[in-house]
Amino acid sequence: MIEYQKKIQNIAERLLNEKKVDVVLGFKKGTIPMMNQPCLVRVPDETQKLVWDSNCGINLTNYLTNRKERIGIIAKGCDTRNIVTHIVENKIKREQLVIIGVPCTGMIDKAKINGLMVNEIAEVSEHNQEITITDSRGATKTIQKKEVLQSNCSICKYKNPVIYDELVADLVPESKDIDRYEDIRKIESMASSEKFKFFEDMLSTCIRCYACRNACPLCYCPTCFVDESKPQWLGKGMDPIDIRTFHFLRAYHCAGRCTDCGSCERACPMDITVRQFTKKLEKDCVELFGWEAGLTLDKRPPLDHYKTNDPQSFIK
Amino acid sequence: MMVVKIDKQKWSSGINQLKSTYDVYGPAKQGKTYEFQKLGSEQLPDLTVQNTTLSPKSIVFPQSEKMFSFHTDENKSGHHILKEMNNQSMPKAVLGIRPCDAKAFQLVKLNFDTCEYKDPYWIRAYESTTLIGLACNNPCSTCFCTSTGCGPFSETGLDVLLMDQGDSFIAKSLTPKGENLLKTATWSDSFDPATAESILKSGKEKAESKIASRVKTDQLASKSIMKIYEAPFWDDVAFSCINCGTCTFSCPTCWCFDIQDETKGCQGIRTRNWDTCMSPLFTLHGSGHNPRGEKTSRVRQRFMHKLKYFLDKYNQGIMCVGCGRCVRLCPVNIDIRQICNMMNSYQPS
Ligand code: SF4
Ligand code: SF4
Ligand code: SF4
Ligand code: SF4
Numbered sequence: 001m002i003e004y005q006k007k008i009q010n011i012a013e014r015l016l017n018e019k020k021v022d023v024v025l026g027f028k029k030g031t032i033p034m035m036n037q038p039c040l041v042r043v044p045d046e047t048q049k050l051v052w053d054s055n056c057g058i059n060l061t062n063y064l065t066n067r068k069e070r071i072g073i074i075a076k077g078c079d080t081r082n083i084v085t086h087i088v089e090n091k092i093k094r095e096q097l098v099i100i101g102v103p104c105t106g107m108i109d110k111a112k113i114n115g116l117m118v119n120e121i122a123e124v125s126e127h128n129q130e131i132t133i134t135d136s137r138g139a140t141k142t143i144q145k146k147e148v149l150q151s152n153c154s155i156c157k158y159k160n161p162v163i164y165d166e167l168v169a170d171l172v173p174e175s176k177d178i179d180r181y182e183d184i185r186k187i188e189s190m191a192s193s194e195k196f197k198f199f200e201d202m203l204s205t206c207i208r209c210y211a212c213r214n215a216c217p218l219c220y221c222p223t224c225f226v227d228e229s230k231p232q233w234l235g236k237g238m239d240p241i242d243i244r245t246f247h248f249l250r251a252y253h254c255a256g257r258c259t260d261c262g263s264c265e266r267a268c269p270m271d272i273t274v275r276q277f278t279k280k281l282e283k284d285c286v287e288l289f290g291w292e293a294g295l296t297l298d299k300r301p302p303l304d305h306y307k308t309n310d311p312q313s314f315i316k
Numbered sequence: 317m318m319v320v321k322i323d324k325q326k327w328s329s330g331i332n333q334l335k336s337t338y339d340v341y342g343p344a345k346q347g348k349t350y351e352f353q354k355l356g357s358e359q360l361p362d363l364t365v366q367n368t369t370l371s372p373k374s375i376v377f378p379q380s381e382k383m384f385s386f387h388t389d390e391n392k393s394g395h396h397i398l399k400e401m402n403n404q405s406m407p408k409a410v411l412g413i414r415p416c417d418a419k420a421f422q423l424v425k426l427n428f429d430t431c432e433y434k435d436p437y438w439i440r441a442y443e444s445t446t447l448i449g450l451a452c453n454n455p456c457s458t459c460f461c462t463s464t465g466c467g468p469f470s471e472t473g474l475d476v477l478l479m480d481q482g483d484s485f486i487a488k489s490l491t492p493k494g495e496n497l498l499k500t501a502t503w504s505d506s507f508d509p510a511t512a513e514s515i516l517k518s519g520k521e522k523a524e525s526k527i528a529s530r531v532k533t534d535q536l537a538s539k540s541i542m543k544i545y546e547a548p549f550w551d552d553v554a555f556s557c558i559n560c561g562t563c564t565f566s567c568p569t570c571w572c573f574d575i576q577d578e579t580k581g582c583q584g585i586r587t588r589n590w591d592t593c594m595s596p597l598f599t600l601h602g603s604g605h606n607p608r609g610e611k612t613s614r615v616r617q618r619f620m621h622k623l624k625y626f627l628d629k630y631n632q633g634i635m636c637v638g639c640g641r642c643v644r645l646c647p648v649n650i651d652i653r654q655i656c657n658m659m660n661s662y663q664p665s
Contacts, residue, residue, distance in 0.1 A: 031649060031651045032457075032458060032643060032644065032649070035649045036649065037556050037648055037649035037650075038555070038556040039555065039556065040555055058647065062558070111348070120366065120456055122457065136454075136457065201347075205346055205348070205349065207370070207379065207561070207565050208561070209560050209565050209592075210561060210595075211558065211560035211561070211562045214558035214559055214560045215558055215560070215647055215648075227595070227597045229600070235576070235578055236574060236576050236589045236591075237379075237380035237576070237578070237587050237589045238589075239380075266647065267558070267560070267562075267647035267648075269349075269370075269562045269645040269647075270348065270349055270369065271348040271349065272347070
């Protein structure tokens, strides 16, 4: 994907030169390995700092919310699905955007790479679909990118942008016959006590930093329910009930909207697999409403409107 | 000062001995990360960890701490009266704390233990804690402790400094507390202090030479607060920030908290919880006004506090020990090293 970089810079430069956009939203190179930083580019000369590689896992749609200027946004498949959701939910206007679509071959998982070396990682480089890791003592290892993908990327069905105005490369083949819900079925089949234990363990190290929420483009409420103080819905301490309430409620607020972009998990400092919650609701939406989020501008998500033929077998 | 050599065979027996007098803490795997934890009866600290993901500040300053209990039942005595909770525990021993994290307690102390105000919870916990530091032979690439008045072999704030020698540790006690701990553990094989100093000196030089990451702070004190505050770079600095609590919660020197009452029926407790200047709620007034309502002002606050207000107020350097946690953990790569250098070199036009 690193080959895309020049093309991205050129498109961004042209859009700014032609005054089609006021700013371009992309990534610049980070200061540590496997890290790029979201950035805004305002002048054509600065487009050279735009980078693209497999460390662009933060969802840039998160930075669009309620912006007023005309924006060029560099967006991979999942990001474009969140752009669609943003447009449908009136968080940005389609006319404001020039979407620079990136056909994506997946983002790499920092934790997986870290786990491959004994010493600290000094550098990670990529070539085609190969990743070369160098550690602080100079040892190197080359592996296939598919072995170290973020877990959401390894089960992604929409690598190509679903909506775009510019495309940085030919579309990539989409993966067929992916089983997206193996892990969720496993949890569903647990007895309730086992399930309880599973979630308890999973959340036991959560520090309530809210990086998962704040990295998510869906979580744009002016005041999140966890931050309400009049009345206050949730305790602020480390009571597991409050921590669970945050996670469960947030997941429900994302039902039918989450694109499984993985930004939340990527942001978590404690490596908590918060997508386990949103994926369950994603699965429910597929099964109950035949719905996948962010694929069309023409329909409203199933949970924000009512239809007489909505499934209602739960009403006994 | 007392110097002993601790044979690694005596390491575990000594630790087990300590456990009858102290609650012993050390790095251990917790979920997917390594954190300081109270060690179980046979558990040893895992000293292979370079730096724990979160700092050990919670040992003295828990993320959530009960301060008082109360009840509001007017038919019973003592209603509406706050009663201090008994948070006393055994003395604590923290094994394998890094010098940067130990120095951080000294910085936090400037806030919790002043002539005017004494925070009884923090002071009690701090005073009953003995810090046994492990010198860093292999600092991380993101560590910049030598720029913050600290260093991989710094002794500030420690009660004992350990240096790993392969099959043994050299342990140098730095305070009476440290000496007591060594005695309790029956680590008493004396070691020539002069030889120890020269080993520590060369270890220190070697470790410091491995630190590649530096920040400049020499100009910060002479800069005008208002000029840096109004510098044009803050919007750019703040752009990628998502205002989570990762940087402040993981930081050993961040001390801000919020006080909350939690009630059920007539029973209640007053707690204090870590809070973060990154959250809009942190500064939200009862009136609804928020003096730091914008993201940029919150990001600026974090850096101005750490790198300017603190320095001006206490004249003890910056409020950062260079542990590198915020650099490693920020999901969007806000890097204090860059921002510190920007502030330090800023020339208002
Ligand atoms: S919940 Fe997570 S995976 Fe879903 S849209 Fe938000 S950040 Fe992406
Ligand atoms: S990012 Fe991780 S630690 Fe922070 S609130 Fe979310 S799950 Fe908890
Ligand atoms: S600087 Fe990074 S870690 Fe800190 S609040 Fe901003 S996004 Fe979160
Ligand atoms: S500001 Fe960052 S580098 Fe400095 S002490 Fe805190 S976490 Fe460590």
